[in-house]
Amino acid sequence: MRPPDTANPRVQNMTDEAAGKMRPARPQVVLVVLLVMLVAVFLWSFTVGRYAVPLPDLLTVFFRKLFGLSATWSSTLETVLFNIRIPRIIVALIIGAALSASGAAYQGLFRNPMVSPDILGAAAGAGFGAAMAILYSAGSITIQLVAFICGILAVMTTYFVSRLISKGHNSVLVLVLTGMVVTSLFSAFISLAKYTADPNNKLPEITFWLLGGLASITAKNIKLILIPFIIGIIPMFLYRYKLNALSFGDEEAQALGVDTKKMRFIYIFSATLLTASSVATGGMIGWVGLVIPHLARMLVGPNYKYMLPASVMLGGAYLLLIDDLSRTLFMVEIPLSILTAIIGAPFFIYLLFKGRDSWV
Amino acid sequence: MMLEIKEASIGYRQRTILNNISFTVDDGDMLCLLGPNGVGKTTLFKSILGFISLKSGEINLDGKNIRKWSKPCLAKVIGYVPQAHTPPFPFTVLDVVLMGRIAHLGNFSSPSRNDVRIAEESLERLGISFLKDRTYSEISGGERQMVLIARALTQQPQLLILDEPTSNLDYGNQVRVLLQIKRLSAEDGIGVVMTSHFPDHAFLCSSQVALLNQHGFEMGSADDIITEDNMKETYGINVRITSLADNHGMDVKSCVPLAN
Secondary structure, eight states: OOOOGGGSHHHHHHHHHHHHHTSOOOHHHHHHHHHHHHHHHHHHHHTSSTTOOOHHHHHHHHHHHHTTOOOOSOHHHHHIIIIIIHHHHHHHHHHHHHHHHHHHHHHHHTTOTTOOTTTTSHHHHHHHHHHHHHHTTOOHHHHHHHHHHHHHHHHHHHHHHHHHHHTTSOOHHHHHHHHHHHHHHHHHHHHHHHHHSOTTTHHHHHHHHHHOOOTTOOGGGSHHHHHHHHHHHHHHHHTTTHHHHHTTOHHHHHHTTOOHHHHHHHHHHHHHHHHHHHHHHHOOOOSHHHHHHHHHHHHHOSOHHHHHHHHHHHHHHHHHHHHHHHHHSSSSOOOHHHHHHHHHHHHHHHHHHHTHHHHO | OOEEEEEEEEEETTEEEEEEEEEEEOTTOEEEEEOOTTSSHHHHHHHHTTSSOOSEEEEEETTEEOTTOOHHHHHHHEEEEOOOOOOSSOOBHHHHHHGGGGGGSOTTOOOOHHHHHHHHHHHHHTTOGGGTTSBGGGSOHHHHHHHHHHHHHHTOOSEEEESSTTTTOOHHHHHHHHHHHHHHHHHHOOEEEEEOSOHHHHHHHOSEEEEEETTEEEEEOHHHHSOHHHHHHHHSOOEEEEEEEOTTSOEEEEEEEOOO
């Protein structure tokens, strides 16, 4: 048997050099690759499922629309494309991006890689709102709106109760614990709504809505997710570098010159808009906000300057792929939360294995 | 930059921990706070750094009360070196040191090439440039302490506050870290306030020593403050203060605990 190579300094140098070459790609390069991948997934999504639109047709439509040329395609294609396919693809992208961005921000804010965007009660609140709206036979826009408002109200409850408890001391721990309380409270309200619902029609409707899906998304639903998304993602993006300092803890961040109170409010405000509007539009879709930030961190490192954009692009592409699967895998659509869990859980185990050096 | 604590009482809500203390730290001064656990050393730091507000009295920097100062303004003049702990994410050492620039950055910016240069200079000055690309959570405790000092230097402060910079370090690293701090203070004229549990650390590098114990607050030169009586009163143990000559024939004092 040969002695280990490390005994020889020359060999050691060479392995060091080799290791140097193997170093992860520059984050900027990774971001460009992710963008290309996102565009590819976006275009590919048109070509699968029922009413598939082949790529050349799609590009023709886009091109001629862009330059105001006359239509060379059937009105059926136009309806399918602009009323169903494009809205659904855009909503899937937005939800994936929104949940991943919120998850990434919360993991830094709460200094815990196990945090997901529903921790302060946004998802449970939105779910309750939707359940109530369905109970009162509301239409899809009303369901979306009521769910969104209830999601915001739930987080406001968490935020203000925790401020009362910690009396200006502003403890992150109190915030998380209050969030857990509010979440379980609203989960109980959801159960109550289900319990009182008519088991023949309302109960299944609530259940399926909560499982998540984009089958009923049309152009009408876009506004109510696009506006909160834009209002939420912009401040989160602009202030993202400071999240790095916050992940070192409140006092350290303050000593580095971060106004932690203001920053925490901004991140919670943004993440709440993003999460509540996502859940209000697509139902309770788990795992995305937990898994995607880990993947992003593995690809570009933990620095939020690159990690947040990476999370947004990965999250958008991921949920779009999941939604493509959901509508093509079987004759019936599979609820999104089932797919995200079945794919997300084993994938998370894989990430834990890969990254175990930094955990254990 | 002169730090002036004037008749300050500090503590949390109902509890006052330190009453009516006054002292000043000038450019290039090195003040070492000694005192038993729980006497309020860390609380004093938190007050200076603006984490908690004073119950009465004032804290001035160059004669200006800092009560209303914003966090970025404070962070440009005061660098804080906390006790080392690791964040939950695998930041590189350069990432960590660069965070010292936050106070100097615009609201929406991240560090520029110039900021990277300043961070690299800090690493260079402490002789730890080789750590630059390592993962912060994977380096040793002594290295981590040096990285945090480098981060504080990157803030380009005029006053450095260090919370037990030698805790968790081996004997050699304790002395090395202290001598580095002393050198920085002498070279840049940075005022330094630090806490320690070892009177010998104060003999080694401090121009001034403040003793906090149940009887209050006393400040002066190391020779005046670190006496056998004071140590007995503060820590409840018997010690001898000895003096011996170093390699250059200078007197070096040491505080030796006695077994009986």
